[in-house]
Amino acid sequence: xxxxxxxxxxxxxxxxxxxxxxxxxxxxxxxxxxxxxxxxxxxxxxxxxxxxxxxxxxxxxxxxxxxxxxxxxxxxxxxxxxxxxxxxxxxxxxxxxxxxxxxxxxxxxxxxxxxxxxxxxxxxxxxxxxxxxxxxxxxxxxxxxxxxxxxxxxxxxxxxxxxxxxxxxxxxxxxxxxxxxxxxxxxxxxxxxxxxxxxxxxxxxxxxxxxxxxxxxxxxxxxxxxxxxxxxxxxxxxxxxxxxxxxxxxxxxxxxxxxxxxxxxxxxxxxxxxxxxxxxxxxxxxxxxxxxxxxxxxxxxxxxxxxxxxxxxxxxxxxxxxxxxxxxxxxxxxxxxxxxxxxxxxxxxxxxxxxxxxxxxxxxxxxxxxxxxxxxxxxxxxxxxxxxxxxxxxxxxxxxxxxxxxxxxxxxxxxxxxxxxxxxxxxxxxxxxxxxxxxxxxxxxxxxxxxxxxxxxx
Numbered sequence: 169x170x171x172x173x174x175x176x177x178x179x180x181x182x183x184x185x186x187x188x189x190x191x192x193x194x195x196x197x198x199x200x201x202x203x204x205x206x207x208x209x210x211x212x213x214x215x216x217x218x219x220x221x222x223x224x225x226x227x228x229x230x231x232x233x234x235x236x237x238x239x240x241x242x243x244x245x246x247x248x249x250x251x252x253x254x255x256x257x258x259x260x261x262x263x264x265x266x267x268x269x270x271x272x273x274x275x276x277x278x279x280x281x282x283x284x285x286x287x288x289x290x291x292x293x294x295x296x297x298x299x300x301x302x303x304x305x306x307x308x309x310x311x312x313x314x315x316x317x318x319x320x321x322x323x324x325x326x327x328x329x330x331x332x333x334x335x336x337x338x339x340x341x342x343x344x345x346x347x348x349x350x351x352x353x354x355x356x357x358x359x360x361x362x363x364x365x366x367x368x369x370x371x372x373x374x375x376x377x378x379x380x381x382x383x384x385x386x387x388x389x390x391x392x393x394x395x396x397x398x399x400x401x402x403x404x405x406x407x408x409x410x411x412x413x414x415x416x417x418x419x420x421x422x423x424x425x426x427x428x429x430x431x432x433x434x435x436x437x438x439x440x441x442x443x444x445x446x447x448x449x450x451x452x453x454x455x456x457x458x459x460x461x462x463x464x465x466x467x468x469x470x471x472x473x474x475x476x477x478x479x480x481x482x483x484x485x486x487x488x489x490x491x492x493x494x495x496x497x498x499x500x501x502x503x504x505x506x507x508x509x510x511x512x513x514x515x516x517x518x519x520x521x522x523x524x525x526x527x528x529x530x531x532x533x534x535x536x537x538x539x540x541x542x543x544x545x546x547x548x549x550x551x552x553x554x555x556x557x558x559x560x561x562x563x564x565x566x567x568x569x570x571x572x573x574x575x576x577x578x579x580x581x582x583x584x585x586x587x588x589x590x591x592x593x594x595x596x597x598x599x600x601x602x603x604x605x606x607x608x609x610x611x612x613x614x615x616x617x618x619x620x621x622x623x624x625x626x
Contacts, residue, residue: 186374198339199269211279213428219558237535266362314529319466324457327457333508338447396534401517401521402515406538410541414588418581419581421553425580427441429573437494445501445504472506478588481499561573
């Protein structure tokens with residue numbers, strides 16, 4: 169049995185700080201999940217934007233998203249303000265980020281009468297929102313490895329962060345059909361924007377940075393890129409996480425279509441499936457930490473979680489009744505709990521290793537570049553959506569879809585999850601930062617960080 173090590177914490181955040189930092193994750197999760205789960209459904213099925221147009225637009229969007237992530241990550245590493253390097257991105261980009269979320273779901277055009285105007289609105293609002301989303305997320309997630317330096321602390325805060333995240337996913341994904349069916353899409357977007365803004369600005373009080381990291385020497389851009397992309401530990405994790413997001417993004421994007429066309433059910437079933445999944449996730453997060461993460465290293469924990477997710481999707485794909493589909497959601501929640509618990513924790517190990525190599529804390533570059541690589545998942549899901557809808561006869565402007573569409577969305581929901589889970593596990597077998605090598609990194613970093621250090625924050 170592997171024994172996860174803990175490093176020496178320079179500044180142990182209080183329980184209050186941990187929960188404030190975690191609450192801010194609600195302000196990121198609600199917008200991210202609402203857009204991920206319902207952007208396609210809103211613009212294609214509700215507003216009647218041609219599915220092929222939407223798929224192509226999202227492929228370009230994914231490329232744009234990929235490119236801006238390492239750039240903003242690098243800029244955050246170089247930012248020098250009295251608030252720190254990361255905190256200003258949350259402080260100043262948070263409000264416009266949430267306002268644009270509301271605007272995304274307020275499209276004033278119809279794809280039947282004004283398809284080009286609708287496409288332009290779709291592209292402009294999502295591109296602006298994505299730039300601000302990247303800025304806020306880079307600032308927020310880059311703080312985690314710096315604020316929490318030991319494996320035990322990181323898994324502890326990961327539980328609280330992801331409990332909040334599960335709540336956010338439940339609100340944004342499971343409750344959305346109930347909200348938009350009663351209040352309308354613009355009201356849903358506005359409610360989510362307000363909740364997200366409150367959570368982000370409340371959470372700022374729990375964020376801090378090490379002064380030495382803020383004052384560290386700046387590294388030129390291409391040198392920073394080179395040092396990142398030649399890091400084998402990083403590359404394997406980024407690829408494995410890309411495979412993971414292919415599966416989970418397909419599930420999020422496809423559930424509303426699956427409920428409507430595969431199960432011939434209303435929006436309430438979409439909510440029910442996702443509610444069960446997210447309750448299962450919330451209930452099992454602590455169990456994953458206690459019985460898996462504390463017994464094994466991050467790599468093994470992530471491999472087990474991918475395996476559980478690959479198996480759990482099969483009953484959902486085969487379900488013929490709404491009851492069977494709803495019950496199957498519990499298995500998905502179990503797999504998702506392991507994936508979200510350990511994803512950021514394992515990247516923090518990579519950043520620790522990089523500090524020993526470069527003498528710098530470069531969380532922004534690593535989170536930005538990982539997002540650059542992982543946005544390939546969005547492009548893959550968009551291409552998959554375009555192919556499935558075309559192959560199985562889905563047309564957004566048809567009043568009655570052919571029976572083949574139901575089969576198509578079963579395929580859309582299941583195949584990416586199973587294949588991506590297998591590929592993620594295979595990639596993690598190549599991840600080098602485990603066992604004795606990980607132990608050496610933790611011990612050397614603890615020696616480097618020995619002694620208390622001054623921090624700055626709001």
